[in-house]
Amino acid sequence: MSAPTTVVPLSDRVRRGELLSAACPSRDVLRHVTSRWGVLVLLVLAEGTQRFSGLRRRIGGVSEKMLAQTLQWLEGDGLVDRREFPVVPPHVEYTLTPLGVEAAERVRGLADWIELNLSRIMTARAD
């Protein structure tokens, strides 16, 4: 049987990602979602819409530059919606998209586990 020559849309070819394969674009998504600040941005936005300054206040230790970069990644992946209001001074709001809500739920599962089991982990570390 010869290989089909019809052009298959990208969305069909990547129907399921393969995180163990170096060339799979799912690796980029994983890198963004699990980036140092990506996890925390998703957790805070899961509570509701936030302004840039609100996110900075909630997330201890994040720099303005890294927060902006992280939001750009998540926006690029379609997980975060950026809404700019034409007012002075500028007013920008960030909200999870439906896709972002789903991603944040999985991230929450991992984050909750770490927060709830920290004492067990610290004990394991001390050994």
Added chain:
Amino acid sequence: MSAPTTVVPLSDRVRRGELLSAACPSRDVLRHVTSRWGVLVLLVLAEGTQRFSGLRRRIGGVSEKMLAQTLQWLEGDGLVDRREFPVVPPHVEYTLTPLGVEAAERVRGLADWIELNLSRIMTARAD
């Protein structure tokens, strides 16, 4: 009321982590578990014990150095057990601890979501 002066064990003080707080040690655990290769190491070890060379083969693109560093982090957090057999040539096996099995389950939840939804994310990216 005066502050109590008795020494509280670390494991009690850190009963629950606070990922949004910059000083909380849960941040380190999150960084290790969600590190570029940490996620993939947990996923592969969730399938069973592996030797170093086996992990390298399964995880596309990982360097020897980064894999060794990642395994050290996960071992330090009590998530991975390293077992060395006194044979020539050296034989080292890596296995998830019970704590590691739990962490890997949460990581799997996120990884599955990304793999299964990659086409939706790629569509969102193209927009």
